[in-house]
Every structure is written in C-alpha cells, then in structure tokens.
Amino acid sequence: MSALHRSFLHDFQLMSRNGGLDSGGVERQAATAADGLNRQWFAGWLAARGATVHYDEIGNQFGTFEIHPGAPYVLVGSHLDSQPRAGRFDGAYGVLAGASVCSELYRAASAGELELTYNLCVVNWFNEEGCRFKPSMMGSLVYTGKLELETALATEDVHGVTVRDALDTLGQRGTESIPEAAAYVEIHIEQGKSMEENGQTIGLVEATWGARKYEFRVTGEQSHTGATLIEDRKDALLGASLLIAAARRIALEHDVITSCGELLILPNSPVAVAREARLLIDLRSPDAARLDAADAAFAQEVTKAASEANVEIETLSRNAWDVKNYAPEGVELAEQVVQELGLPYTRIMTLAGHDSTNVKDVMPAVMLFVPSHKGTTHNEYEFTSDQDMLSGLDMLIGVMTRVAKGELA
C-alpha cells in the first residue's frame, strides 16, 4: 500500500470520529456543533499540508494550494455535512479524497516531479444535504449564482436559527474572494447498488436525472378528533397522506422515482384534527417524457386529494430540472484514465443531486462514483470498502493530474 493510500485511510478514520455514532455512521448536519468541529479539524489538516484556508460568504470552505501565483485553480471537492444519523462516506469521502490528491500533487509539483498549469483547490461545499436548512446544495447554489446570498443567509432551521447566525456561531462565515476556477472535479459514493451488482469500481457520470420537486401547503381546520363529524372535517393530515399515497401509485404506474421526505403537521396533537400540513414531494426520472406524464398525472391527484379530504392544497413551489449532461470531454478524459488504470467501470447517470450538478453549469466538471454496498445511503450503515475508496483515489489522482495540466479547460 502506498503512503498516500495509508495516510488517506488513517485520515478518513480520524475524520469519521467527528460527529461519529457508535454504529460507525456520523451525524453532522450543516453548521451544527459536530459539523463545525469537523470543519475546524479539516482546516487544521489543510494548514498542516501547506494549504491556505478561506471561507466565502455562505460558508463554503476552500483550501488553496498555490503553485503558480495568479493562475486559475482546479477545484475538487464535495461536502462534509451529513443527514441525521447518516453514513460516514456521503460527501466526506469526496472532500478528503480531493484534499489528499491536492496535497500529493502539490508536493510533487513543489518537488519538481510534475509540471502543472493550474493551481489546486479543495472545496467543502456548505449544506449540501439540506436537512437542517433548505434547500439542499445551498453552498454550490450560491457559488454558481443560482441562489441569492441574502436569501440563503436568512434561511431558518425549525428552531428559527438562521444560516447567518449558525455560521457566525461557528466563526465560519467568511468574506474572502473565491479562487478563480477553470474546472471542477468531484468523487462521491454512488448511493445506488447498480455498480456493486455489476462489478464496476468506477462510475463516469454522464448526466443527471430529471426531477420535479413540489412543496405543498394543505390547509384544513383544527377540530376535535372524536366529536367532529366525518363530513364536517377538513383534515390536513388526511390530505397530505392522500398525496403521499398517490405519489407512490404514480411512481409505479409511470416508472419514475418519487418520495416525500419531510412532512410538518400542525398542531400534531393526539386529539386535534390537523389544521395544516406542509410537505415536499418529488418525482425523478432519466426520461423526460415519462417525467412529464407523471407530473401531469400527479397534478390530477392533487385536485382529487383536496376534494377527498375537503381541504385546500396550494403548491408553494414547483421546481423542474431536466436531464442534463456533464461535459462530454470530461467523461472522455476520465474514461482514458480509468482504462489506463484497468479498473472495471461504467458510464452512469446520477439519481441523487450533487454539488457538481450546479457547478457543471458554470465550468467543465468531471463527476466520478465509487460503489455503495447494497446502495444503502442516508443511513448510518452506509458502506464503501477501503479497496473501492482507494481505487477512487487512484482515479482522482489521474483525472486531477490531467485537468491540472490543462487537458480539460
């Protein structure tokens, strides 16, 4: 095992202690104490390896390794925040792998073993998960100009704490100018099971799936669960339940992916019919026609649910993302690397959102996957083997070397 491999595995163990659970998982929701601790630990790791640590105004954390003063940077990274009771690989693997590769290439370039065109920068995007503060991918949305900084900073968690206050409490909201970047590279666990089942070690992400995301407010009327006649009820929780059940029926009929991850109920008291429910539902598919058909069918179900539960259902927001490609030159560059390494690989689409889905729209981006055991993810028993992590690291070194030499942009 190479020194880089050894130190990566050791560092990954150390990082996983920050916000670590007994199960081996982690809980580091964005800008909580555990996330702050891990970000601080990571800043120390970077400084110890000669990087300069910067924070931009939305709390994205950058570690720059400067080789040619004034030259643009190649960005590599992912996110260190996690879901509640989550796995230790999602996001964190990509950040530490990117940092390890930057550090190694910086050492080699400084020692004259390697000639690079660009500088190197690892990034830890703030709040990719979107569980404490919505929306997800907040840091990369602000970075790419898709979300207003002020809107993001004013976002509140369920306790009314804003992103601004949470970052300031950690002392990790910055004002620093963002390194000028020429290209972006990210490696991540697949979060699906197809690569493991097909014996593929590396995934070359070609495109994102399309998605329709809805936020609904169901308005009913608070009343007594016993004394109010069924025909007089305006039960917001029933309305929400009908939407959730309908979304699943549509997923099966139209062969799309659907889910409701969050449902808030007021007052959620054992003997009160709910006056209000708010929920997020999404539909996803790699096929635009299927997605449109499912979207249309779901709109009818919304009307039906409102009438059945005798409630009002408002669509507070509705976002549509179409299937979108990553730069084909990036996929080809990565394919050359994986073939040189002789690793089993596949071209693949991503069902999950990643920071690269935002960043790819403003610069060429390469997105790589390593396998997830059984596809288990957003779960403390998420697992990727050391061997797969190290194959990913080798892959990332190869890709980063070429990109930093100017072969992509």
Added chain:
Amino acid sequence: MSALHRSFLHDFQLMSRNGGLDSGGVERQAATAADGLNRQWFAGWLAARGATVHYDEIGNQFGTFEIHPGAPYVLVGSHLDSQPRAGRFDGAYGVLAGASVCSELYRAASAGELELTYNLCVVNWFNEEGCRFKPSMMGSLVYTGKLELETALATEDVHGVTVRDALDTLGQRGTESIPEAAAYVEIHIEQGKSMEENGQTIGLVEATWGARKYEFRVTGEQSHTGATLIEDRKDALLGASLLIAAARRIALEHDVITSCGELLILPNSPVAVAREARLLIDLRSPDAARLDAADAAFAQEVTKAASEANVEIETLSRNAWDVKNYAPEGVELAEQVVQELGLPYTRIMTLAGHDSTNVKDVMPAVMLFVPSHKGTTHNEYEFTSDQDMLSGLDMLIGVMTRVAKGELA
C-alpha cells in the same frame, strides 16, 4: 341578570386572559407556564371565596368548601388545560361554573338559606387534553385507579420533560389526601353541532360512544429519496399515510368516526426516506356491532399497508372502550331539573372523552352539555354564547343542590 350570572361572566373573561390568544382562544397545554398561571389564578379565586385548595400527587387541583366537618363531598368540575391554539370554553367553562356554583351554595348554606347533606368540592383535573403528555384524562385516570401514579409522573413530553418535573416546576404537585366523594357532576360544551341545530340548550349525557384506539409503530429503513430504487424502499411515512387513508375509507364504509391526530416521523428530513413513524389512530361509534366490523376491517388494512409499503407495522397499544352508560338515576335527576327550569333539552351520547367517563365508573356521575356553535372545537374559534353558559349555570345549580342534599347517592 342575577349577581351570580354577572360575576360568572366577568370571572370567565378574567380567566380567559390566562394564556389568551388574540383570536379569543387560549393555549394552556398541561403544566406549561400558561396552565400554571391559570391554576394559580384559580387557586386565588377559590381562597378568596373561602375554599381550601389542595393538590394531589398527580396535580389534580381541588377547592373544598366545608359545611359539615367530616361529611363526604360532592365533586364538581372539569379541566383547565387546553389543546394547542384552542378555545376558551373546553373544560374551563365547567371548572369555573362548578366553582361558582360551589361558592354560591356554600354562601347560602353558611347563611342558613339552604340545608345540604354533603360538603362541596370543585376539581380541576390535571391534563385532560393529553396533547403535551399522553394519555388524555391523565388526572382522572390516576384518581380512579385506572393509571398508575408512577407511570403518569414518569411520562415525558417531546422534549423529555416528565410530568413530575413539569408539576414540580410549577410547585403544583401535592401530597394531600383526596376528599372522600359521594358523587360527581360535570358540565361541558357539547363539541358537536347537534344541540345547536336542534335548538336544545341542555344535553343530558346518557352514555359514551365506544372507541378503539391504536398506537402504531411503522418501521422502515432510512435511505436516499432520490437514489434508492422504489422496489428497494421501506418507507415508514408511506406506511403511515396508507394507514391514515385506509382509516378514512373504513369510516365512510362502516359509518364510524376515525382520526389520526398525531404522527411522528424519523428523521423527517427532505432527502431521507423515513425509517420510523409512530401514529395514533382511533375509531369511534355508538354502535358496538359497527365498531367491531370497522375494527376487523381496519386490521386487514394494517396488513395490506405493511405489505404495500414494504414496512413492519407493530401495534404498540390497542385500547377498546365499549359504549358505557352514565348512572340512569343521575340522568333522571337532571331531567327533573331541566324540566323545572323549562329549558329545551335532549338526552345525548358523548363522542368526546371527558373526565366524567372515568369518574362515572367509581361513583354516580351526572354529565351535562351546553351547545357549541357549529360544533367548532379544539380550535381557537370555539364559541358558546353567554346565554347558553348561564343556562348551564342554572342547570348546574339545580343539579348540585339536589345531589348535595343526598338525592343521588
């Protein structure tokens, strides 16, 4: 308007300020600061009128008016706690009406205008609503020996605060011996709309509706809302939603009342499929056969929902209450009073649970209703007119006088 009527309406306005909302409603969940404030206010009201205030070990608040030292008491009362964003009448009307009647009869007996056999005691049962601490009717359950004191005291709210700590914080958990009671009287708003629609001012409650109450735990597996294939999901929120939708279908098919008032979801994060959901569902009916049929049909739906959502559904608790009568002598006694007063009345069943549904099992109890405008309840816009409240007060004086003379027990 009599002095008693005038002072009752004034006092009711004063009481409604404690935990009052701008809408005219109140929020005084059990043993919160607002409930504590109101209980303290009520203790002052009682002391000022010559009552002695006692607290038993579960925080039931008693105001005793002693006429014949050593004689048993007639208990009258209801509860001062409320649902979140609730009306000012539910429970509070009955406590203040009972206290006003006790005070008036005590004055009359002390002045030699009236000869009573029993002493008088008003009671404010602790935590009837069951929203902050489950189960509902906690104070009367413990009083009647149906719930262990220690179990009740150890009950936690969602923040982990126990009933014991909440009562101790208010300084309102007592150790005092409970007055020996011969009979119980309670007046309450109907919480349904039938009396208003039929022009009836007084309801004589003959029986409770039957109920089946279930607490379910749905166990799924936490995973990614986007990346996890539909066929691999074990979505606890979907399982819960299917149960809620099924309960409503059964209510319509079998002509019973059903509801889910509370649903807890873990982790309830926008991009995580829920690993667990806990929910309360009940079925209610005045007809035992309909209730049994609905119960059997629902059991099949539970199995179906578990299979459809690919989750495990455990029934954590299942309580069955059959239709149960109030003492017929009490209904007859109250009927004589209402006929003497010449008020329009009806015999009625109660769909809602009340403290009297517990107390009636250990001593003769009389339960009276006054109308609720449109049946609106567990809602800040709950309303009962002054005239109806005062008719109820007259009714209560008549009933209490007879019961305190020993005509019921």
